[in-house]
Amino acid sequence: MAWFILIFSGAVEAVWAAALDKSAGFTRLWPSLIFLVACAISMGGLAWAMRSIPVGTAYA
Template sequence: MAWLVLVVSGILETVWAIALERSQGFTRLNATIVFGVALVLSMAGLGVALRDIPVGTGYAVWVGIGAVGTAIVGMVWLGESVNLARIICLLLIVAGVVGLKLYH
């Protein structure tokens, strides 16, 4: 159950990162609200998951999910550049996250 909470929290990290950008410096109310709610839920979920998962592993997995998710959203929906080097780097992050899960 802790791993499921951690994955959902990582996805919420992607949500708050995108909402932060969309808030344009907290000048757009809806995006600012989405940012705040997703941030609180993401951090709370991370805290709950760390009851059963070592902090180094849990935090690295949480950040990895958030970083990869945010980069994918940026490339797919926000017009950020897509190239082989970026994709390879994202795959290396995913490999690291999977490795941390397998060898936890």
């Protein structure tokens, strides 16, 4: 399950990176909100996965 969460978190990282680009310096509301939510999901998933996967492996 940890590997699934880690892979999902990596995919969500691509979402927040794209939303950050579209937010135009946080001047557009919806891309900024998508960025914040996706970033929280991505980092939360990474933190959860690192409870059972070594840090170096998970972060890479």
